[in-house]
Amino acid sequence: MSMFHEIRFPDDISRGARGGPERRTTIVELASGDEERNAAWANSRRRYDVSYGIRRADDLAKVVAFFEARNGRLHGFRFRDWSDYRSCLPSQVPAPTDQQIGTGDNTKKSFQLVKHYASGAQFWTRAITRPVAGSVTISLNGNPQTSGWSVDNTNGIVSFAAAPGEGIAITAGFEFDVPVRFDSDTLDVTLDIERLGSIASIPLLEIRR
Numbered sequence: 001m002s003m004f005h006e007i008r009f010p011d012d013i014s015r016g017a018r019g020g021p022e023r024r025t026t027i028v029e030l031a032s033g034d035e036e037r038n039a040a041w042a043n044s045r046r047r048y049d050v051s052y053g054i055r056r057a058d059d060l061a062k063v064v065a066f067f068e069a070r071n072g073r074l075h076g077f078r079f080r081d082w083s084d085y086r087s088c089l090p091s092q093v094p095a096p097t098d099q100q101i102g103t104g105d106n107t108k109k110s111f112q113l114v115k116h117y118a119s120g121a122q123f124w125t126r127a128i129t130r131p132v133a134g135s136v137t138i139s140l141n142g143n144p145q146t147s148g149w150s151v152d153n154t155n156g157i158v159s160f161a162a163a164p165g166e167g168i169a170i171t172a173g174f175e176f177d178v179p180v181r182f183d184s185d186t187l188d189v190t191l192d193i194e195r196l197g198s199i200a201s202i203p204l205l206e207i208r209r
Contacts, residue, residue, distance in 0.1 A: 004207075005070060006154065008078040008177055009050070010062050015082055016053030019204070021046050043126070046178055046206040048079065051199045063202065064187060072185035076207045078130055078177035087115060087173045094173035096139035101172050104140075104164030113156040113172055128176045129156040135175040140168050180204040 024040040054060050070077055083090065087098035102111040113128040113136070133153045138145045149160045156176075164170055183203040190199060 003074060004076040004154075004179065006078065008080060009066060009180075009204075010059075011080055013050055013053035013059055013063065014048075014080050016055065017048045017050045017204075018052050019046060019048030019081075020083065043208065044124075045208055046081065046180070047183070048081070048180065048204040049201050050204060051202040054199055054202075060189060060199070064189075067182060067187055070182060073182050076179050076181045079180045079204060081178050085177070086175050094135065094137065094175060096137035096144045096173045097142055097171045098173040099171060100169055101158065102164075102170045104166060104168035104170060106166050107163050109160045109163045111158045111160075111170055113151070113158060113174060113176070115176075127156065128174065130154070130177040130179050131156050132175040132177060135173075137173045139171045139173075140164055142169070142171075179207040181207055 021044040023044050026038045026040050028036045030036065050063065054063060066077075086092070087094045099113075099115055101114055102108070113131055115126045115128055117124045117126065131151060131153055136151045136158070138149050138158060148162065149158055151158045158170075158172065181204065183205040187202065188200040
């Protein structure tokens with residue numbers, strides 16, 4: 001992720017944005033009427049439209065300034081998805097036992113922050129690459145660790161000074177942002193500030209590694 005600005009899109013506007021995860025599935029209908037379905041992507045990708053969060057002329061000015069400073073689609077940035085930005089449920093406070101990020105083996109010292117999404121017996125694991133600074137907490141076998149580790153807030157890698165012992169469950173709690181970019185090099189807006197309701201779509205697209 002070579003061209004990324006470690007700055008978050010304005011929270012007051014992202015609160016009103018729309019969007020969420022998308023997946024790519026190919027479906028072939030057979031002559032019998034049956035279907036064959038295949039997942040083209042192993043991981044989901046998120047899309048947002050921030051035009052819905054613009055309510056005033058000042059909001060529009062913020063977005064224009066942010067767009068110009070990112071050079072349109074050129075530079076990525078952080079975005080808070082208010083429906084999914086914690087290691088726990090949105091109504092809860094992150095705890096160091098929220099998400100298991102690995103198991104100790106007396107050798108490995110670095111672990112990627114992840115969030116697990118489960119429903120029934122099925123689950124999907126999402127790599128968290130943009131944790132919020134100061135929000136990450138770590139636990140070993142359920143015991144909170146206040147030292148002996150660090151986290152890189154630009155890639156979500158947790159590094160231990162000493163490798164956790166064999167079989168030790170490594171868990172984490174955190175808040176996180178989504179790495180995104182503008183999905184258009186054009187801002188198509190109505191120039192009459194009295195008609196802000198007619199602003200066209202301002203799409204954002206998640207940046208995946």
